[in-house]
Amino acid sequence: MSDQFADLKILIVEDQGEARAMMRNMLTELGVTQVFEAPDGREAMNFIDSAFDFINLIICDWNMPGMSGVELLRQLRTVDPSLPFLMVTGRSDMESVVEAKSSGVTAYIRKPFSPKQLEAKLRIILYKMAA
Amino acid sequence: MDPQFSLLMFYIYGFLAVLLAVSFAGVVYFQLQKANRYICALEQASAVTGCGLVFFDKHSQFLDANTHAHAFMPDLFVQDHSSLRRKGINIKSFFNYCYDHAVDVDDNFVETLGRSYEVSGEVSGDYNFWEVIRTHNGRLCVVEAQPLNDGGIGFIILDVDNVKEREEHVLRLNQANRELFEAIEATTSGMIITKADENGQHLVTFVNRAFCELFAFEKEDIHLKDLLELCRMRGGEYLLKRLQSILKQEKGGNIELRYDNNDKANSWYDLKLTPVYDEDGQLELYVGIVSDISELKAREKEVSNGQRLDALGQLAAGVAHDFNNVLSIIDGYTRLTMVANEGNPKAIGYLEKIKTATDRGANLIKRMLTFSRHKIVDEDVIDLGETIRDQEQLLQPLLNASIKFNILSDSEPMYIECGQDTITQILMNLVVNARDAMPHGGALFVEVRYCDQKSLPKELQSEDEQTYCVLSVADTGTGIEADVVERIFDPFFTTKDKDKGTGLGLSMIYGLVKQNGGLIKVDTKLGRGTAMNLYFPLTDKAPKAITGSFEDVDEISFDGFTVLLSEDEPDLRELVGNMLEERGMNVLRACDGHEALYLEDDYEGKIDLLLTDVVMPELNGVELADLLCELQPEMKVIFMSGYPARGQSAHVDIPLDSTFIAKPIVHEDLIRIIYGILTNADSGTLEGQDIRTPRWKSEGHEETPPREGYAS
Numbered sequence: 137m138s139d140q141f142a143d144l145k146i147l148i149v150e151d152q153g154e155a156r157a158m159m160r161n162m163l164t165e166l167g168v169t170q171v172f173e174a175p176d177g178r179e180a181m182n183f184i185d186s187a188f189d190f191i192n193l194i195i196c197d198w199n200m201p202g203m204s205g206v207e208l209l210r211q212l213r214t215v216d217p218s219l220p221f222l223m224v225t226g227r228s229d230m231e232s233v234v235e236a237k238s239s240g241v242t243a244y245i246r247k248p249f250s251p252k253q254l255e256a257k258l259r260i261i262l263y264k265m266a267a
Numbered sequence: 268m269d270p271q272f273s274l275l276m277f278y279i280y281g282f283l284a285v286l287l288a289v290s291f292a293g294v295v296y297f298q299l300q301k302a303n304r305y306i307c308a309l310e311q312a313s314a315v316t317g318c319g320l321v322f323f324d325k326h327s328q329f330l331d332a333n334t335h336a337h338a339f340m341p342d343l344f345v346q347d348h349s350s351l352r353r354k355g356i357n358i359k360s361f362f363n364y365c366y367d368h369a370v371d372v373d374d375n376f377v378e379t380l381g382r383s384y385e386v387s388g389e390v391s392g393d394y395n396f397w398e399v400i401r402t403h404n405g406r407l408c409v410v411e412a413q414p415l416n417d418g419g420i421g422f423i424i425l426d427v428d429n430v431k432e433r434e435e436h437v438l439r440l441n442q443a444n445r446e447l448f449e450a451i452e453a454t455t456s457g458m459i460i461t462k463a464d465e466n467g468q469h470l471v472t473f474v475n476r477a478f479c480e481l482f483a484f485e486k487e488d489i490h491l492k493d494l495l496e497l498c499r500m501r502g503g504e505y506l507l508k509r510l511q512s513i514l515k516q517e518k519g520g521n522i523e524l525r526y527d528n529n530d531k532a533n534s535w536y537d538l539k540l541t542p543v544y545d546e547d548g549q550l551e552l553y554v555g556i557v558s559d560i561s562e563l564k565a566r567e568k569e570v571s572n573g574q575r576l577d578a579l580g581q582l583a584a585g586v587a588h589d590f591n592n593v594l595s596i597i598d599g600y601t602r603l604t605m606v607a608n609e610g611n612p613k614a615i616g617y618l619e620k621i622k623t624a625t626d627r628g629a630n631l632i633k634r635m636l637t638f639s640r641h642k643i644v645d646e647d648v649i650d651l652g653e654t655i656r657d658q659e660q661l662l663q664p665l666l667n668a669s670i671k672f673n674i675l676s677d678s679e680p681m682y683i684e685c686g687q688d689t690i691t692q693i694l695m696n697l698v699v700n701a702r703d704a705m706p707h708g709g710a711l712f713v714e715v716r717y718c719d720q721k722s723l724p725k726e727l728q729s730e731d732e733q734t735y736c737v738l739s740v741a742d743t744g745t746g747i748e749a750d751v752v753e754r755i756f757d758p759f760f761t762t763k764d765k766d767k768g769t770g771l772g773l774s775m776i777y778g779l780v781k782q783n784g785g786l787i788k789v790d791t792k793l794g795r796g797t798a799m800n801l802y803f804p805l806t807d808k809a810p811k812a813i814t815g816s817f818e819d820v821d822e823i824s825f826d827g828f829t830v831l832l833s834e835d836e837p838d839l840r841e842l843v844g845n846m847l848e849e850r851g852m853n854v855l856r857a858c859d860g861h862e863a864l865y866l867e868d869d870y871e872g873k874i875d876l877l878l879t880d881v882v883m884p885e886l887n888g889v890e891l892a893d894l895l896c897e898l899q900p901e902m903k904v905i906f907m908s909g910y911p912a913r914g915q916s917a918h919v920d921i922p923l924d925s926t927f928i929a930k931p932i933v934h935e936d937l938i939r940i941i942y943g944i945l946t947n948a949d950s951g952t953l954e955g956q957d958i959r960t961p962r963w964k965s966e967g968h969e970e971t972p973p974r975e976g977y978a979s
Contacts, residue, residue, distance in 0.1 A: 152592060155592060155595065158599040158600060158603075159599075162599060162603060162604055165603060165606065175716045210939065225585075234871075235610060243868055244637045247591050247592065248591065248595035248625075249599075250602050250897055251599075251602055251603065251606065252893065253894075253898060255894060256864055256894035256895070259864050259894070260864045260868050263864065263865050
């Protein structure tokens with residue numbers, strides 16, 4: 137496993153515990169060592185506020201009860217306009233994709249996804265971060 | 268004679284003379300007063316008709332004239348009446364005036380004139396005078412003599428133009444009335460007018476033809492019948508009560524009624540009653556209009572059906588979403604476990620089974636999401652007619668010998684934006700349904716035809732005049748019951764056995780057609796069969812098309828195809844990119860693997876081909892293809908390498924089943940390779956071949972000598 141993702145510090149925002157755990161496992165398989173979790177948008181914002189500049193990527197579910205992924209992204213952009221944001225979505229209609237892109241996500245990935253698809257998205261994010 | 272007596276006599280005679288004169292003056296005064304009243308009355312009457320009146324006494328002396336006469340002959344009546352009388356204007360000067368202004372001198376006029384001279388001013392009383400004159404302002408007037416009882420004579424002056432205008436006005440009114448009546452008779456809405464009587468009844472005074480035809484009445488049978496009685500004759504208890512309630516309130520209202528007449532069953536009508544009040548505010552009439560609202564009712568039903576399906580779609584999308592989350596976890600862990608068990612074929616075999624099951628689940632979710640319109644529609648442009656014709660081989664095995672199968676399509680291309688797979692899915696579902704509806708055999712027609720604006724369903728008719736084609740799948744089967752038709756698009760609704768259908772087929776088709784901006788109409792008759800008509804909007808966009816052949820490379824083009832070209836050598840990237848653009852391809856240029864990933868992520872369409880250099884910094888071509896194929900599963904891949912054959916690269920191991928072209932790139936060879944891989948034609952012969960000795964060239968021929976090409 138290459139160490140290309142070794143510098144990533146990722147916050148997973150997902151309301152379902154099993155999905156969070158699976159994402160963590162996939163990221164670990166890809167060589168990401170620093171993974172943090174938040175069960176909803178509010179806790180995610182608390183985490184970002186308390187550990188500002190600590191994480192360098194958020195992976196967030198689109199559909200969550202309470203604060204949705206898009207709402208979290210809007211709030212995040214008021215405090216950090218550039219923190220990379222990977223949106224995980226179960227929806228794949230063109231309107232949702234356009235909405236995700238226009239709301240300022242760095243990349244999006246559709247459920248269900250394979251480790252390779254996740255790797256491709258992480259590479260795109262790294263490419264954009266470097267650019 | 269005694270002078271005193273003479274003086275007395277003089278006074279007496281003088282007094283008598285004065286008395287006589289006063290009496291005479293009084294008589295004249297009263298006569299004049301009487302004449303004036305007479306004139307006043309006539310003046311008022313003539314003001315209505317607009318005619319002029321001139322009177323002469325039995326001595327042919329001017330007596331009086333009304334203001335209209337003055338207006339017609341202002342140069343005759345230049346002075347006031349008393350001066351005229353004093354001056355002695357007589358009938359002669361009136362005749363002369365008429366003579367001077369006559370437009371056509373009547374014989375009677377000359378005769379009359381002569382006679383009037385003969386009697387030297389005495390009026391004979393039998394004048395027969397009628398003449399047309401032109402007045403000072405050019406208007407034509409008829410002057411007509413009218414003998415009076417006292418021996419005098421009156422002249423009536425009638426403005427012909429005015430009369431003509433009045434006549435025309437009356438004619439126009441009659442015409443308008445007739446047109447109005449004809450319009451009311453011709454209209455398809457029923458019309459009824461009732462008049463309220465003192466007994467509280469509403470008696471029919473008018474009904475138009477449509478009303479009679481609608482409720483099968485004869486006009487004369489219902490004339491002056493009470494409205495409620497009519498209602499008893501044709502309507503039910505509900506209608507009667509509703510009508511009574513409206514009539515009682517005297518404010519009008521409307522009733523929607525279902526009425527089956529001879530021509531149309533299941534017809535709906537709207538009866539709108541509008542009250543008309545008299546000047547005292549008392550109810551005088553009711554005007555009732557009966558409109559056919561069957562179509563509106565049908566539309567309402569469709570809308571509510573559509574809303575129900577939308578709600579079901581949202582429900583299905585919600586369920587699918589949660590289910591997808593669960594499935595993602597199973598799928599994710601399966602994949603992770605597969606990676607962890609690479610050396611354990613038994614475990615991998617079990618995991619493959621889990622994966623197959625999750626794939627089936629994922630497929631089911633896709634279909635549910637398709638129904639709820641939450642799935643990306645592939646936006647290929649296809650010729651629907653050609654696509655249908657190509658399906659025949661695929662569809663025939665689904666049918667048994669007792670079913671006669673016909674495919675009909677116009678030869679004109681009908682381009683729609685829809686994936687070929689989508690059409691296949693739709694057709695297979697519809698054909699299987701049609702087959703199941705014909706257990707004892709029958710005929711099945713699959714037809715594609717152009718649909719002009721006139722034959723479009725109302726829902727699709729619009730001002731922008733979008734054109735459509737219709738895909739019709741018709742059978743001669745059992746038909747569908749009315750209560751079933753309403754539910755056939757509901758997800759999981761099925762009339763088939765549990766093991767035969769999931770109830771998602773038609774829901775999916777419904778979603779697919781809606782996503783394409785189309786419409787489904789079901790035409791079914793019990794015992795006769797069913798036709799499913801799917802309307803698709805036609806597009807002006809050009810379809811993806813490959814032209815040319817292996818033998819004629821110059822003619823090969825790949826219109827509408829998208830290629831992602833990843834090459835770190837700028838000159839070669841530009842050269843190959845331009846070359847492919849010249850062949851009609853849409854080229855996305857990337858300088859390395861990461862940029863290629865980025866371009867794929869940013870591009871919203873489907874990428875047909877990845878043409879990538881093998882050796883690139885950071886992310887090599889094989890790794891790139893590995894990642895991109897996960898994101899674009901249908902994408903084809905061609906590797907380019909500076910090493911002349913597979914396995915010669917020290918750094919990268921190109922998969923054996925991949926397509927490979929060695930650098931330097933020969934233009935024609937690259938085009939042939941792309942042609943082969945995109946058309947799936949002869950692709951097996953290309954695998955693992957060095958492009959310098961392709962099999963289609965070398966078979967039975969001398970080995971083709973190396974040609975000059977492009978190299979990085």
